[in-house]
Amino acid sequence: MSRESAARRFAVAAAALSAAAAALVGLALLAGASPLDAVRALAEGAAGSPAALGETLARATALVLTAIGASLAFRVGVLNIGLEGQFLAGAVAAAAVGPLLAGSPLAARAGLLAAAALAGALWVMPAAYLEARRGVPEVLSTILLNLVAAAGVSGLVRGALQDPGGDYPQSRALPDAVRLAPLAAGGRVTAAILIALALALFATLLLEWTPFGLKLRATGLAPAAARAIGLPRARLRLLAFAASGALAGLAGGLEVLAVTGRLYDPFTAGVGYTGIAAALLGGSHPLAAAVSAVLFAALGTGSSAMQRDTGVPGALATIVPGVLVLAVLAARARLARKAA
Amino acid sequence: MFPGEIHALLGENGAGKSTLVSIAAGRLVADSGEILRGGSQASYRNARDARHAGLVLVPQHDLLIGAASVADNLAFLDPAAPFFESAAARRARVGRLAQAFGLELGDADARADALPVGTRQRIEIAGALAGDPDVLILDEPTAVLSPDETAALFASLRKRADAGAAVVLITHRLAEVFAGADRLTLLARGRSVKTCRVSETTPQEIGGLLLTNTEGEKNFLEGVWGARALDSRADTPGGRSQTHSSEHAAQSAATQPLPSLVLTGFAPDEARAVRAERISLSLLPGEILVLLAIDGNGADTIARAIAGLERFSGRVEVGGVPLPLSGDPLAFRAAGGAFVPADRREEGLVAALSLSENLALPNPPGSVFLDRPAMRAHAEERLRAFGVRYASPAALAGSLSGGNQQKTVLARELAHRPGVLVAVHPTRGLDLASAAAVRSRILDACRSGTAALAVTADPDEAQLFGAPLRVVYRGRLSAALEPTTPPAALGRLMAGLEG
């Protein structure tokens, strides 16, 4: 999670890549397919056509935002594992205020996204409070908040937020005028991915190039020194909690606004956790984490095509990010111990 | 070491006492040489082997399971405890050990982390004694004990020695050695300097030897005077640093300046363990006060509490502003305070950030974006002014040597002409030239009006500031002493032989 020398970064990347390649080849062989065919199908399915690329980018939006959120938190030393719950809080806020918003579509969208980001930030606050006042590890409280959020969504789509016009456990659809339209007619890519990538750039600039970012980084790298030097450690940590929650909330809002148009149950298949994996793979650098997130999204879309064409189960797309992260963690821990 | 005797191991910090006993107890591996026990070679691969062979070490760090009861802790520490044990059997062990060794162990069902330090220490020692060890090694067991508790401890150690065990006691405190030990060994820089029976020597002789064999790079030849010569060379022309601060103070007194630092009825919360007295003192601009103490006597904690890193009671004013009791480094700094911590790698610098980034904290320049050229220029100017040897301002702070790291910390802390500088062991672990440079920077700052409170464990070091001294022993401050007080007298005060 910290600055690494070029040689060390190279060693970690080599370990990760070989682990991912081994996993890909091994799993393809296990499924009785030619690894080469599987990889080809995967690549084509992910980016082989405008439609495929569009699907990948649409899928990537939420992952990119949760990955930035995780990166920001980790860089300040805050272990926010609750991005999944904050994502749901944002989606709930979007689904709740969406149908109520009147006026120009632009203002409605802004209002909806602001509500989503606020909901995400608020959802992490109990964890921030328990950590600052009681020393309760934020890992525990954020996981618990994930559970509560998932249960909340489950209840809301069958209760207060249920679409009165149907029997399904889902919320009312956003008006078409409010939903984000595709950038190109017939495509799936919306401005959402641009917002996500812009935020990745913004987060990188903030962390690496601003005075405030330097304070944030110092707090994460050396908490004891940050306190002794006279940095407002508690305030900076609170801000990292809130910012990562807001980013995850925004991801949930954009998912409703640009992809699904409504809330249903279950609304996420682990976007918060995969976002964390992308952050780890990107060394908690927002831009690198965003690239990892797009890569994971591509794996997701490509794997459906791979399953169809070669019979290798699409679940490979979930295994590979996990294997990558395990390899990175093992390599970093090993190098750190060698250095010590 | 012989059966039936208490053998004291003395020496300054870094003399190798803890390392030696860790090797003996199987916790570290020796690079060379051998250990003989009962005439045959004994080397233990790990602490378990050593314990099975009857050798037990009570280290300086805490050995208890805080969340467990006294009874459970003693079962944990007793190498002979059975696989399964009823609550009654564990409670019975507490009573048995308390009686056998004359130790007051408190309520068997009390949680260990709710007990006073003295009781916790006795539980650890009772646990060590439970297995009837032939060799018992205690690493600074009295650092946190009151005089009564210390006396009780020595009585139980004597009992164990009378039963035929060899007891090794590592300590800084001469008074205890002469009150309780049979023989002593003095270590310096990993070598044994003297071994003799306690009855054949005097505290004065040992105190003198301790002082001439101090830590760091110093040795017999350079001695105190070599260091002093270096210091005056590094000083301003005229070389009258010995008396400058009192002169300055006298000068300032004429214009009646407000004090920079005022402590009134002050005591760090942590000092309650050693039953410290409340402290009241004040420093005028340009004044220096040196707190001289052996580690573990609470001088570090006093300094840290002033800097807002520990809770305290009473009153601390920096530049006339009272600081919050809960400890707030930001308030300390906002009032004009600067702090040089003892642990520069953990608290002084962010090792994984560059020098220019470190020097820019806590308020980096730039309105929207970091003004990197300004940071670089500022870093180069500060680093040159403080004589730091570095490759580039972009080099990581963690890549510097200890002396250069310390100069970098000072370069940052003294950048904004602080009203008060609190420095804990500012020259510990530095070579002579770096140490002299660090001292001279602090003296420079004081010459331009900064009041300084420096903590050190080295009497030479204390004298080299040329400022009033106060010795801290068990949280209590001595009267102000002249910087010219003879080292032997300082040593006696530090060891608690005189007060």
Next chain:
Amino acid sequence: MSGFLAVTLLLAAPLLLAAAGELLLERAGSIQIGLEGTMLIGAFTAFAAARSGVGPHSALLAAAFAGLLAGAAFAVFAVAGRADPILVGTAWNLVAAGGTAFSYRLLAGATGSVLEVRTLPPLAFGLPAAVLAAFFVPVVVDVFLARTRPGLALVAAGENPLALAATGGSVVAVRTAASVAAGALGALGGALLVLTVSPTFVEGVTAGRGFLALALVVFARWKPLRLVPGALLVAGATALQYRLQAGGSRIPYAVFLALPGLLALFALAAARGRGGSPKALGTPAP
């Protein structure tokens, strides 16, 4: 009402097993937030073994063995390797969820048909022996921690690892052993789902029970016996919810689902200090 009680016990048993294992591991100072993944591995292994023709008891054993290996693998990364256990656990969930889904598809093929397995035979009150035995596990864990010498060493590894090392113990060995035990218990919990509750495997069959078990450990404030009321409460709420659903009511649904997480959060907020969590929880071995 006996039907309700039986369902409650049936639902509580997997939670109890998984939570008891996790509690052991956390008391030893490590933490596996990938418990959900371990339960999935257990569920799938039991399913695969049962499909291969062995009896349900052998399937249970096979799951326990897979759990041992899973616990050992986690320890290689997070204990001996000293990687951050939280991050290892996050990746673990991905690998386990993906791995079981992948394997299930290979085993079942692309057919959408449900593959059933033989469930455990009932022993008493219509419940299998393994379900009844699950209620003794917290008691065994409690006695182990409170009254035995290795139990004290385990507690020391979680509270004061330096003390354990100083008295000749190995923090890595103790935590690895705890991780292996936690893996076996977690996998057994997952296996019970397949071998009792619903006799088949679907992707994500554990449905968040691994996270519920994590919450239970916090709710119990790391005391084994307190797991029992916690698990019964959660399982009872779930059973009640099934009943209400069947009866057409769906009002308090969300409340029941959110219950375990909320209970655990309140337990943390109400407790003093760190809520009773082991002092060295999540820190690397010295």
